[in-house]
Amino acid sequence: MTTTAVDRLFAGILLLLGLYIVWNALEYGYMRGTTPGPGFFPLWIGLGLTILSAINIIRSVTGAEKLDATFDATGLYKALSIFAAITVFILLTPFIGMLTGTALLIPVIAFVLRPRWTLRFAATIAAIALVFPVACHYLFAVYLQVPLVEGPLGF
Amino acid sequence: MEPLILLGEGIVRATTPELLLATLIGVLVGLVVGVLPGIGPAAGTAIMLPVAVGFGGAAAIAGLAGIYYGAMFGGAVTSILLGIPGDAPSVMTVIDGHAMAKRGEAGRALGMSVYASFIGGVIGIVLLALLSVPVAQAALAFGPTEMTALMCFALSLVTVLGGRNIIKGFTALFLGMWVGMIGLDPIAGPTRYTFGFVALFEGIEFTVIAVGLYGLSEIFVSLGQETTGKLERYSFRSLLPNLRDLVECKAVLVWSSLVSFFVGVVPGVGSTASTMLAYATAKKYSKNPDEFGRGSIKGVAAPEAANNSASYAAMIPLFALGIPGSGTTAVLLGGLLMVGLQPGPLLFATNPDFVWTVFGSFWIGNMMLVVLTTLLIPVLAGIVFISTAFLYPIVIGLVLLGVYSIHYAMSDVTIALIAGAIGFVMLKLDYSPVPLVLGLVLGPLLERGVRRTLIVSEGNLSIFWESPIALGFFLLTLGVILIPIAMKRVAAFRALPPSL
Incomplete structure (x- = not known):
């Protein structure tokens, strides 16, 4: 289209x-x-x-309307994939909790953006997926006292 | 001189550890936002809005505003060193800043950008302090009719000036106004356009839409953009103040700051148009206009002083009239509402300490930025090369948790995601998201104003042109809408071949 x-x-x-x-x-x-x-x-x-x-x-x-931007296939695929990943995150959050959901969402988005992973890239993403939810726990749940949705493991 | 004394007291109050920390975080995030090509000041403030509101009161607004003016400092770094503007207001800095960098004067250009930004900021803050009170006092005389007319004028200005396509701009504005009507009717009571969803009965929170529209859609649009290029070299010593350059550019610095401030006050004009005007003016009145475009130091001084001065000018309609003139100030309005304050003429009378403390934090943030930008230039330049595969998952995670934290509701996350998807399509199709956001914010206020006025007049529409002020604003609104259309028609007619 x-x-x-x-x-x-x-x-x-x-x-x-x-x-x-x-x-x-x-x-x-x-x-x-x-x-x-x-x-x-x-x-x-x-x-x-x-x-x-x-x-x-x-x-x-x-033909009076001239559009510069285009829906390039790669960009559209990435946007739709991230949209789908966030939708799954929203659906799963009541069962697995927000922080666990975020930890799973990070590598999925990283994979959409860069499908070919080196060992170094994978290690960095794994580190982000572990550290980011912990940082968010302290920022949102502890400092801002936001009652984040918790999963069966209590986070 | 009273406003300057109040500003001085505000600066003192803004030196509490809590406010200093909020301002520091704001300007640091702003610097990063300024250098990242995919994320602009509106997206930066929207993403950080839920977190900043957690600071509470003046600290929340000091942090959020810090992102806005911090981005003006940060944008110059990549413009000069890479030739890539981090955000729209630094586009003009690329022309001469990068040309200087390519001939080995990157440090000199960076130094000038920092000091021009600082001078523009100082002039902007002083004018903000001097003019906001008289504007607010004048607006106190406005009744619902005049405020309705003023809102119509501001909305039409933003829509006409804020995007390339006027018709699509107004379409976005009407769409935003409709979204603002969802929920309980504020005057008569029944629910409207809720589609039977109980979660929509209280309406859609503007901040949720703003975070989705700016935070997510800008990311969707910039997916796959990786910054490549070569950083130009510079020495730290060359960043230090160069007295000769400052003396040479003194008139350009003052003039650009003043021009862009008074232009930037007008809703819809924004920092980008102000920098273009300042650059064009500096070139026109230069003794050597041919130097512009080839690496003129004045070509760096003019836009950098202008974009900072204009960013403070945009605070006047926001604080004194309660009318945001851009996407970023609309998000700031959301921040003010979330901390329990209604910006507008009464704010200066009911919460003067709050207003002057926030203005004081601007002064402190401006000073912080001189030191931070100078010290952090290598870090800021390096951030541009961080892969989006690392950066965007973090930003998206922050957006999702931030949106949830507004009302502790997953339905808000869903709404933000839908807003992000719609915003993505709108950006691709040349619909500016700014009128949509402003329609969402000001639409309900406009509806209340129109209906209250008509209740007073018992449905008689002539009340809208009985007040000279309202009539004046309505005529201006008509002019704003019709003049560009007429000019386009005339240009198209002139372009026709003579035989036709």
């Missing part, structure tokens, strides 16, 4: 969101007697979003 296609798709989603906002705003009530109701402001925001998104689609279709 080209960047232009993504641009049109994103503008299309925003256009639908704008219509959804307008639809709901009318249900909330535009005016209550002589005073503005809960739907007053959302109606104008929804209309604005719809019109602007339509303009963005028209500009893209007519």
Whole structure:
């Protein structure tokens, strides 16, 4: 999918969101007697979003919109992989705890960013994966007194 | 002279160990943020926001602001030694700074960047102290109508000036305003756009979105970027103050600081545009304009004094009006709200000690940065070469734990991740994230202002143009939106072949 296609798709989603906002705003009530109701402001925001998104689609279709950036395959793969890794971290945190989760997440992200590991690189990542959660324990749990989600091992 | 006395008292209060430590941590992180090409000041402050808020009160804001102005010092190091700007405000420093480094004058350029930053900072802080109180006092006369008009003006300025694509900027602004409406309606009571999720009833915390949008999306965009290049050599001795250079550049230093301060006060202009203006002005009024671009010392002095001065100018709309003019000051606003303070005209009357202590910490941070930058240049230059495979896992871990620590909720981490993904797509598609964040912050305030005004007038819209101040701001808003569109049309018309 080209960047232009993504641009049109994103503008299309925003256009639908704008219509959804307008639809709901009318249900909330535009005016209550002589005073503005809960739907007053959302109606104008929804209309604005719809019109602007339509303009963005028209500009893209007519070629008026020139985009410099591209979704290169490598960058997109890395971003999606890290997104997936963080999603797994969020899902597993209630079972394994935040600090253990972070210790596991670090080598995964490092692997996404650099798939070929030397022994020295692996040792450095292992050290970071061990030291970082300990430092975070003292910073967040001890100093800032944040009740971090704990796993079965108590951290 | 009273503001300067208050600033002096603020400096004294900012010398407590707690505040000194917070300022030191802030400026050190800022220096690192300044040299890292993938992470800008907005991302730096957003990532550190949950941690800094843990310091509490003035220390939290001193630390966060330290990241902002610290980044202005740090950005010059890689600009000069590598020819790579660490952040956007140091782009202009590359032109002459790196040219000087290539001809063996890296130390001289680095030294000038440090002292120009310091002088710009001093002038910026003094003007901030002198002007913030009168601005706040003037704003005290504003009612809901005038504040609504002022917010419209500020939002349109930021949207028009803050990105390349005005239409996409306004789209992002409207999207941010909608996200700000999610949750309980502040006036009438019912919930809006919660999709049935109880976690959304209280709305989406702006700081969670800001951390995701800046902290994660900037990382997603810069994935795979590894810095390569050769560091230019310099001697420590050459970093020490060069009196001849300072005398030669004295007019440029003062003029650039003043120009960029008054330009930087305007929401949306920011440090980057200020440095460009300062550089162009210095070149225009130079006796030897041809030297610019080939390694002129004035070409380093002008942007470096400018970006520091402008960073303090941006504090005036934030502290005196409660209106952030950039992504970084929006994050600072989030910090102020999280420590329980509402920035705006009343802040100077209700919490003067807090305000002047924070301003005092700026002075101390500025002095710290002269020493730290000079001593840490080799370390800072080395940080650029650290692999992102080491750096980003740590930053992402810090973001995730930091977001969780705001409300102790994993749902916030999910929201930040979604914001990061949307921010990534937006950055790629030329939608500036700054209007989105400002829409999220100011949207609810704007809605309250509009609705309260209309409740008072019983739905009569003419109340908005009965006040001359409000009318003035609305006309300015129209001008800000329409003038660039008209200019674009005229330029396109002139570009047409004569036969058409």
